[in-house]
Amino acid sequence: MNTAExxxxxxxxxxxxxxxxxxxxxxxxxxxxxGRTRERILQAIAQLGxxxxxxxxALALGRARMIGAIVxxxxxxxxxxxxxxxxxxxxNAGYQLLISAHxxxxxxxxxxxxSLLERAVDALVLVGGDHSHETxxxxxxxxxxxxxxxxxxxxxSEFLTTTTPLIGFDNRLIGKLAAEHLLxxxxxxxxxxxxxxxxxxxxxxxxxxxxxxxxxxxxxxxxANVIEQPFGFDGGRAGLKHLMQLKPxxxxxxxxxxxxxxxxxxxxxxxxxDVPRELSIVGCDNMPISSQxxxxxxxxxxxxxELGQRAAVTLLDWLIQRRTPTDVCLPVELVVxxxxxxxxx
Amino acid sequence: MNTAExxxxxxxxxxxxxxxxxxxxxxxxxxxxxGRTRERILQAIAQLGxxxxxxxxALALGRARMIGAIVxxxxxxxxxxxxxxxxxxxxNAGYQLLISAHxxxxxxxxxxxxSLLERAVDALVLVGGDHSHETxxxxxxxxxxxxxxxxxxxxxSEFLTTTTPLIGFDNRLIGKLAAEHLLxxxxxxxxxxxxxxxxxxxxxxxxxxxxxxxxxxxxxxxxANVIEQPFGFDGGRAGLKHLMQLKPxxxxxxxxxxxxxxxxxxxxxxxxxDVPRELSIVGCDNMPISSQxxxxxxxxxxxxxELGQRAAVTLLDWLIQRRTPTDVCLPVELVVxxxxxxxxx
DNA sequence: CTGAAAGCGCTTACAG
DNA sequence: CTGAAAGCGCTTACAG
Numbered sequence: 001m002n003t004a005e006x007x008x009x010x011x012x013x014x015x016x017x018x019x020x021x022x023x024x025x026x027x028x029x030x031x032x033x034x035g036r037t038r039e040r041i042l043q044a045i046a047q048l049g050x051x052x053x054x055x056x057x058a059l060a061l062g063r064a065r066m067i068g069a070i071v072x073x074x075x076x077x078x079x080x081x082x083x084x085x086x087x088x089x090x091x092n093a094g095y096q097l098l099i100s101a102h103x104x105x106x107x108x109x110x111x112x113x114x115s116l117l118e119r120a121v122d123a124l125v126l127v128g129g130d131h132s133h134e135t136x137x138x139x140x141x142x143x144x145x146x147x148x149x150x151x152x153x154x155x156x157s158e159f160l161t162t163t164t165p166l167i168g169f170d171n172r173l174i175g176k177l178a179a180e181h182l183l184x185x186x187x188x189x190x191x192x193x194x195x196x197x198x199x200x201x202x203x204x205x206x207x208x209x210x211x212x213x214x215x216x217x218x219x220x221x222x223x224a225n226v227i228e229q230p231f232g233f234d235g236g237r238a239g240l241k242h243l244m245q246l247k248p249x250x251x252x253x254x255x256x257x258x259x260x261x262x263x264x265x266x267x268x269x270x271x272x273x274d275v276p277r278e279l280s281i282v283g284c285d286n287m288p289i290s291s292q293x294x295x296x297x298x299x300x301x302x303x304x305x306e307l308g309q310r311a312a313v314t315l316l317d318w319l320i321q322r323r324t325p326t327d328v329c330l331p332v333e334l335v336v337x338x339x340x341x342x343x344x345x
Numbered sequence: 346m347n348t349a350e351x352x353x354x355x356x357x358x359x360x361x362x363x364x365x366x367x368x369x370x371x372x373x374x375x376x377x378x379x380g381r382t383r384e385r386i387l388q389a390i391a392q393l394g395x396x397x398x399x400x401x402x403a404l405a406l407g408r409a410r411m412i413g414a415i416v417x418x419x420x421x422x423x424x425x426x427x428x429x430x431x432x433x434x435x436x437n438a439g440y441q442l443l444i445s446a447h448x449x450x451x452x453x454x455x456x457x458x459x460s461l462l463e464r465a466v467d468a469l470v471l472v473g474g475d476h477s478h479e480t481x482x483x484x485x486x487x488x489x490x491x492x493x494x495x496x497x498x499x500x501x502s503e504f505l506t507t508t509t510p511l512i513g514f515d516n517r518l519i520g521k522l523a524a525e526h527l528l529x530x531x532x533x534x535x536x537x538x539x540x541x542x543x544x545x546x547x548x549x550x551x552x553x554x555x556x557x558x559x560x561x562x563x564x565x566x567x568x569a570n571v572i573e574q575p576f577g578f579d580g581g582r583a584g585l586k587h588l589m590q591l592k593p594x595x596x597x598x599x600x601x602x603x604x605x606x607x608x609x610x611x612x613x614x615x616x617x618x619d620v621p622r623e624l625s626i627v628g629c630d631n632m633p634i635s636s637q638x639x640x641x642x643x644x645x646x647x648x649x650x651e652l653g654q655r656a657a658v659t660l661l662d663w664l665i666q667r668r669t670p671t672d673v674c675l676p677v678e679l680v681v682x683x684x685x686x687x688x689x690x
Numbered sequence: 691c692t693g694a695a696a697g698c699g700c701t702t703a704c705a706g
Numbered sequence: 707c708t709g710a711a712a713g714c715g716c717t718t719a720c721a722g
Contacts (some may be wrong), residue, residue, distance in 0.1 A: 402701075
């Protein structure tokens with residue numbers, strides 16, 4: 001209280017009249033310390049306000065009870081929700097989360113990975129399957145558990161050298177669900193606003209699934225009808241502007257996520273295009289706002305909070321029970337709201 | 346590469362034919378190592394894929410280059426943005442961010458603080474001035490720099506014992522700006538939808554500032570005209586339902602944040618209340634969506650990303666240059682959009 | 691049930 | 707410019 005220095009375990013031991021070994025045991029395996037001794041120790045800890053030093057503990061134990069996670073950005077409700085699920089589950093188990101964002105830069109991701117590994121995290125969570133060679137090397141060299149999320153398949157070339165469990169979604173299925181929904185409404189001319197697909201396998205798979213499902217129904221999706229935009233309302237707006245200039249004009253647009261879809265919807269409103277009578281829009285994510293706006297956004301629901309929770313549980317099992325994880329593909333589901341309807345006749 | 350164990354500094358030293366001291370110096374102060382030696386060392390590091398162990402380093406150095414932050418939730422774009430600003434600035438300086446969310450529970454905050462302090466973070470960032478006695482005690486006992494954000498004043502009783510710098514907003518001014526705007530449009534009957542004020546000084550100050558500014562203009566804001574709701578669209582909706590049953594019915598509503606304001610707007614649309622002709626709504630935060638929807642949301646803009654950046658810079662100066670920080674009150678600004686207009690005549 | 695002591699992997703005065 | 711050695715604050719076999 002009145003000393004300048006933070007108390008150490010030796011101070012607690014001295015005050016309680018025991019050795020540091022006993023203090024340590026009283027904290028980590030209380031049942032191995034006699035009741036009266038334990039009480040004296042706890043009393044001393046309280047009196048001094050002793051908080052163990054994690055770096056010393058981590059060094060001695062070889063694990064820091066910290067998990068690193070690298071996400072594209074926190075500035076998207078979807079990732080923020082997943083991180084929230086991850087964090088709350090981890091902290092209930094006494095693990096802390098170190099978080100980094102790479103803003104869709106592979107190089108930044110590598111630096112983030114290095115920085116996290118230097119903090120001696122016990123495990124690492126990554127988003128998607130596209131990572132630089134250096135990142136894979138770092139991760140492999142670190143010999144710690146790594147979990148890939150948000151995707152259900154990693155490119156073979158990397159998979160050969162790095163086997164790492166996946167917890168994610170079938171992003172191709174997401175595109176397929178959107179296509180089948182719009183086809184079933186009677187649409188035949190489509191557009192898609194995708195996130196930037198470079199270094200983003202989730203985005204590529206969504207385009208791929210959408211296009212393949214259309215092809216299976218005998219409908220071709222020309223290159224020009226797929227426009228890539230950075231995630232953000234402005235990207236959605238720019239994408240829609242582009243698509244509305246095509247001839248024939250698409251009557252239905254699938255967007256790589258809800259932010260793009262909302263941007264497209266807002267732009268349609270600005271352009272006085274009647275959604276859904278003249279144009280149907282389907283998004284992906286099911287953000288809270290998507291069910292609130294008018295017309296409600298048709299979208300593919302991704303259980304992102306659950307993704308975070310599952311990732312945490314899987315990691316904890318792996319670290320604590322040494323249970324080898326299995327790949328998990330979380331279910332996705334189409335939610336139909338006001339922004340999709342049959343095409344104009 | 347082929348050994349099971351992660352390489353240590355001794356392995357690098359052996360391979361380079363130097364002592365561990367020299368490897369350590371080559372990494373932390375390269376200018377103190379001869380060029381040729383340094384090259385051999387870097388070569389050995391690359392060959393082995395050596396990544397230093399942060400817990401050992403932290404123990405030897407007495408600092409971990411990690412900052413802890415505890416926020417109410419990440420599941421709100423505003424906090425996520427601030428955390429993003431904090432994280433990116435810190436990581437550019439080689440610091441990592443440990444993040445925790447307490448979901449508006451003081452007890453959860455205390456546990457988060459303890460857990461972060463046990464990880465030997467170099468500094469702690471908290472949101473707001475309302476914290477449990479235990480949290481203040483822990484923080485004080487830890488003797489590490491602590492930064493309070495989002496508010497510009499901490500209750501005197503705590504302030505007496507804990508002097509900690511603030512980087513935040515004048516939350517009373519926020520309420521005042523909203524009140525003056527609505528008064529100037531001619532409104533005389535007001536309602537407010539506030540976040541839960543218990544353990545939330547920001548929310549209390551916003552109510553306080555709103556009510557005081559109205560009083561200064563000779564307008565009374567009765568207790569019944571202020572309804573507290575949990576943050577969320579549903580809270581905004583429930584709040585508006587309540588306010589619209591009052592007689593006389595308010596013609597203008599101020600909401601404690603944009604999520605509540607949007608919820609109120611959506612509910613008004615559901616109730617077929619014409620915004621802004623029959624009802625004006627003003628929010629707070631200026632979320633990206635607020636400028637996109639129709640009608641656009643009048644709101645008080647808070648520079649939350651900048652808050653995160655400033656917090657990071659302040660902390661880094663404090664830790665590295667030992668520069669004692671001064672309190673900062675970031676400017677806030679009224680943004681007028683379509684949801685506010687003169688009252689019906 | 692408890693203590694003395696070694697060890698975790700770094701860093702850094704101190705010598706040379 | 708480089709090395710031997712002590713030290714950072716814990717934990718944990720090993721004795722007793």
